[in-house]
Amino acid sequence: MSEVKTDLNSFDSRLDLNNLDKSNWKTYRFDEIAKNISERVDPNNTDLKVYIGLEHIDSESLHIKRHGTPDDVNGQKLKFYKGDIIFGRRRAYQRKAGIATCDGFCSAHALVLRANSSVIEPELFPFFLHSDQFMNRAIDISVGSLSPTINWGTLKNQSFILPPKEMQSKFINLFSSVNELVNAKTIVLNRQKVFNFSREKAGLHGENISKNDRKDTAIGLLPSSWKVVPLTEVAWFQEGPGLRKWQFTDEGIKVINVTNLVEGKLDLTLTNRHVSLEEFNAKYQHFECDENDIVIASSGNSYCKHGVVKKHDLPLMMNTSVIRFKPLDGVDFNYLNQFLKSKSFKKQIDKLITGAAQPNFGPFHLKKVLFPLPESIDEQIHIGLKLEESDDRMDLLLENLDISKQLQLSLINKVF
Missing domain, CATH: 1.10.287 (Helix Hairpins)
Structure with missing residues (x-):
């Protein structure tokens, strides 16, 4: 955070943002700040080549870097022009508002907004849309529980203060x-x-595999000297015990579950579940994690998410839907760790659980995983x-x- 403060101070010195005089700033309704462009497009009858859905807009980014084509969609869509802002009115908490770099059409779950240049400069408008003031207001006025959505009729009457x-x-x-x-x-x-x-x-x-020094295997081309072995020959693994909610306490041995595995890290601050020391000692000591255990989520949308137990995480035990791994003798920890978080590992898991109603794997599947062994x-x-x-x-x-x-x-x- 110190880097943020340093840079912020250097920028502040130019404009003194900490002491902005807003006494002569004016308040405008949103429909005075921006126009809602509502031209309709039939994807099956258009010369436009670019389709942008909400899935193509990154959260908290002004820039749209992906797009689809008319063949991807059906039904009436909204036309946008170069420079317009495509704002995701569905699930506004995702903070999606990107600048169109060409003409095209977009999802009807978006609003196509165009700055009123007599009130706000078009170059400033997208930054305004990404402010907490605007985004929080958009979230507040969204309606619906499963997929909260903003109505233009409500948004247009919201008031915001703008600089001259x-x-x-x-x-x-x-x-x-x-x-x-x-x-x-x-x-x-x-x-x-x-x-x-x-x-x-x-x-x-x-x-650097040369053509003369490689072989085709079940998991791709490998050097001729390498082996393909079952994962069971290089790693010990153990599945969690399947604890129930009524077993959790506020103190005792911390319990890890899939929620704690995010972005390749183990984050124990995201949950506060424990098992009492008495119950742990009586039933669950063999599920206690050790430093450098590799832990992987085995079910739900987080399946194959990965982390490593550090010394400061201990004491810690596993719960259901988490599997821990240790390298066996003759296997390097870093190499095993890299394999377990690789696309190669996940690709094999995906094949093994194809057709399942929900992503879920366990020791039965892991015994079929193949490992490239130098x-x-x-x-x-x-x-x-x-x-x-x-x-x-x-x-x-x-x-x-x-x-x-x-x-x-x-x-x-x-x-x-």
């Missing part, structure tokens, strides 16, 4: 500078993702370290990008 036109260019320059920083870090992060994927594929299937422990160590370095780089880039996004939102909220 003569001040807006200063804020545009400020916000655009920070946005360029976010974009630059996003580009670097995406390149690292591509690099990590290619390195993972090369690492878990042998680096010839020597030294090669495992080398590959494991290389992949770990790539992951560390990714974590650093994600942290830096998050800091820049915090800075961007802080600046926007100081103005709006």
Whole structure:
């Protein structure tokens, strides 16, 4: 957080955002700030080539980087023009509002908004939409429980305070500078993702395999000297005991479940479930986690989410839908860890549970998983370290990008 404060102070010195004089700012209804563009498009009868659904818009991003085609959809849609803002009126809490870079059409679950340039500069408008003031208001006026949605009839009557036109260019320059920083870090992060994927594929299937030194196996091309072995030959694993809600207490031994596995990390702050020390000692000691246990979610939407138990997490025990792993003798921890969080592992799991009503796997499935085993422990160590370095780089880039996004939102909220 110190980096955010430092950067924020340097930006503040230009405009003194902490002491903005808003005495001459004016309040406008939203329909005075923006127009609702409601032109209809039939995907089966249009020359437009670009379709944008809410799934193509990233949360908290001004930029739309993906799109579909008319063949993807049916039914009446909304036309947008280059420069319009596509705002997700369904589930506004996802904070989706992106700038259209071309003409096209979008989901009817969006609003197509166009800035009224006599009130707000079009370049400033998307930043205003991403402010907490606007987004929180949008959430508050949404209706419906399962899929809360905003009605234009309600939104248009909401009031917001805006700076005078003569001040807006200063804020545009400020916000655009920070946005360029976010974009630059996003580009670097995406390149690292591509690099990590290619390195993972090369690492878990042998680096620089020549045509004369490879063999085709059930899990892809491998160096001729490598083996394909069942996971049971390289790892010990154990499924959680299946605790019930009535067994949980506020104190005792902390219990891990699928909720604690997010973004490749083990986050124990997300739950507060324990088993009493007495019950743990009587029934569950053999489910206690050790430092460096690899833990994986085995059911639900989080299946195959991954984490590693650290010393500061202990004492800790498993619950149902979590499986812990340890490498057996002759197997490098980093290499096993990288395999268990790889696309190669998840791809095998997906094949084994195809047709299930809900993603769910256990020891029965894991016994059928195949493992690419290099010839020597030294090669495992080398590959494991290389992949770990790539992951560390990714974590650093994600942290830096998050800091820049915090800075961007802080600046926007100081103005709006």
